[in-house]
Amino acid sequence: MSQKQLKEAFISNLNGTSLLEISAGLSLPPLCLLCRGLLLILYYLHRGKPVSSRTYSLLLDFLVLVSPLVFACTVLSPIIFFIPVILAAFCAAIFSKIYSQTKREARAPLGQIVKEFQKACLDPECIPAITVFRVYVNVLTSISILAVDFPQYPRRYAKAETYGTGAMDLGVGAFIFGNALVCPEVRQKPHRTQPRFSSLARQVFSVWPLIALGVGRLLSVKSIEYHEHTSEYGVHWNFFFTLALVRLAASLLLAIFPKHKAWLVALAVAVLYQLLLS
Structure with missing residues (x-):
């Protein structure tokens, strides 16, 4: 077989994995984030000040937030079900250390500290959970795109050819969902009234980076004769074109139908899509 045929065989006949294994992998980002927070608290208790060095902060973030995901997607994938257990045990050990230290030093009882924490308010204009979700979607997407061409x-975990669910299949939906959370229609103030198709007109001009990336990828793939998986997107289509089309289609639907009826439109689209798949 030629080199091109070997590469095509490497990416063909993929059926994905189980939802249980994907769920085990999805439990890692929250555990990594919890581990980072506990380590920062422990550092503050020992040093009396937060981490001030950008170098140490970046190193901590990479080791705790990114490295476990890289290893879970590659060399540690055979033991993916044990990684969340190990991380959870590590977090429990750090929490026990923090609890024992604060119990010795804190003047206020733990119940009072918890009540004060529950009263804390966040900025309503910025929801940290959405930011964390979008960051992790981008991190996992980058890891998968860079690693999928290697045997490790x-x-x-790669995209399923026809039916099935791979980790990268979930990434496609998560990417679109993450973009929908911060789209202009969602962030628009309730009391502001704008022309119905003004948002659609803005979206037409705002998707040009996606179209440019799609055209650039298409030209580069054709010019270097990179192996193409035609059952994935076809001959000339790619994910950047999909993102641009979904963004325009969503703005068009929201311009035609009332926003408070958007859930009905979403339900109808989902049912129609499932019928087409069947």
Whole structure:
């Protein structure tokens, strides 16, 4: 077989993996985030000040937030179900250390500290959970895109050819969902009234980076004769074009139908899509 045929065989006949394994992988980002927070608290208790060095902060973030995901998607994938247990045990050990230290030093009882924490208010204009979700979607997407062409990345995590669910299949939906959370229609103030198709007109001009990236990828793939998976997007289509089309289609639907009826439109689209798949 030629080199091109070997590469095509490497990305063909993929059926994905189980939802249980994907769920085990999805439990890692929250655990990594919890581990980072507990380590920062422990550092503050020992040093009396937060981490001030940008170098140490960046190193901590990479080791705790990114490295476990890289290893879980590559060399540690055979033991993916044990990684969340190990991280949870590590977090429990750090929490126990923090609890024992604060119990010795804190003047206020733990119940009072918890009540004061519950009364804390966040900025309503910025929801940290959405930011964290979008960051992790981008991190996992970057890891998968860079690793999928190497044998260390399990074939079951790649996109399924026809039916099935791979980790990268979930990434496609998560990417679109993350963009929908911060789209202009969602962030628009309730009391502001704008022309119905003004948002659609803005979206037409705002998707040009996606179209440019899609055209650039298309030209580069054709020019270097990179192996193409035609069952994935076809001959000339790619994910950047999909993002641009979904963004325009969503703005068009929201311009035609009332926003408070958007859930009905979403339900109808989901049912129609499932019928087409069946």
